[in-house]
Amino acid sequence: MSRVYLTGAGPGDIELLTMKAHRVITEADIIIYDRLANPEILDMAKDGCEFLYVGKEDGRHTLPQDEINEIIYQNALKYKVIVRLKGGDPFVFGRGGEEGAYLHQHGINYEIIPGITSAISVPAYAGIPVTHRGIAVSFRVVTGHESPHKKESQIPWKNFKTDDTIIFLMGLHNLHKISTKLIEIGKPSDYPCAVISKGTTKEQKVVIGTLTDIVQKASDIQTPALIVVGKVVLLRDQLQWFENRL
Numbered sequence: 500m501s502r503v504y505l506t507g508a509g510p511g512d513i514e515l516l517t518m519k520a521h522r523v524i525t526e527a528d529i530i531i532y533d534r535l536a537n538p539e540i541l542d543m544a545k546d547g548c549e550f551l552y553v554g555k556e557d558g559r560h561t562l563p564q565d566e567i568n569e570i571i572y573q574n575a576l577k578y579k580v581i582v583r584l585k586g587g588d589p590f591v592f593g594r595g596g597e598e599g600a601y602l603h604q605h606g607i608n609y610e611i612i613p614g615i616t617s618a619i620s621v622p623a624y625a626g627i628p629v630t631h632r633g634i635a636v637s638f639r640v641v642t643g644h645e646s647p648h649k650k651e652s653q654i655p656w657k658n659f660k661t662d663d664t665i666i667f668l669m670g671l672h673n674l675h676k677i678s679t680k681l682i683e684i685g686k687p688s689d690y691p692c693a694v695i696s697k698g699t700t701k702e703q704k705v706v707i708g709t710l711t712d713i714v715q716k717a718s719d720i721q722t723p724a725l726i727v728v729g730k731v732v733l734l735r736d737q738l739q740w741f742e743n744r745l
Contacts (some may be wrong), residue, residue: 506582506583506585506612510698512537517615530584549578564597568597571601591668595611622725627734638664641667641668643674656683691730692709694724
């Protein structure tokens with residue numbers, strides 16, 4: 500009987516892959532993978548494993564999501580162990596829920612293997628804790644990218660006014676809109692902000708600024724990148740460890 504593993508690849512550092520993810524990757528007959536999954540992970544696969552790339556980049560989709568769903572299903576009819584490898588965690592803006600629902604509707608056995616989400620791990624590698632006693636008791640994770648075909652945004656901007664820490668995933672190209680919206684709802688213009696590119700990897704780059712100047716400061720930052728807004732950003736001066744390793 501076949502089984503699909505909707506598997507989180509983690510944020511980039513290959514050592515942050517979970518043990519369970521590693522096991523199913525080594526057992527996989529086919530790995531259907533995304534752009535944000537570290538390609539070195541594929542080297543763990545057994546001889547004869549098939550690889551199928553279905554990545555998405557800056558709005559350019561190799562395949563639309565409904566076709567990806569069907570590809571996973573069709574391969575579940577062909578192979579015994581199918582790994583759907585997704586950057587970060589399958590359920591954090593990863594379309595894992597849609598893929599799982601499609602498999603359920605078609606009677607396919609599947610499991611979810613959570614991955615370490617970039618929303619927490621990338622700030623940690625930048626020396627920015629998303630919570631900190633006396634500074635932030637909560638954090639919100641928000642998609643920084645919405646389909647241009649939506650008539651109305653689903654992002655509840657007004658609700659962000661009192662949030663301690665806000666993390667935007669996939670929002671680099673909307674950085675100006677994000678910073679402007681947050682100032683409009685009442686965040687101070689000098690509120691701390693960070694943009695972290697290629698977090699947890701040797702190419703990691705961190706830019707610190709405020710809602711007013713972060714767009715200019717991050718002008719040469721590359722994707723993938725996430726945005727952290729909140730006073731916790733200021734803790735980087737004390738907690739910056741990744742770049743300071745001996």
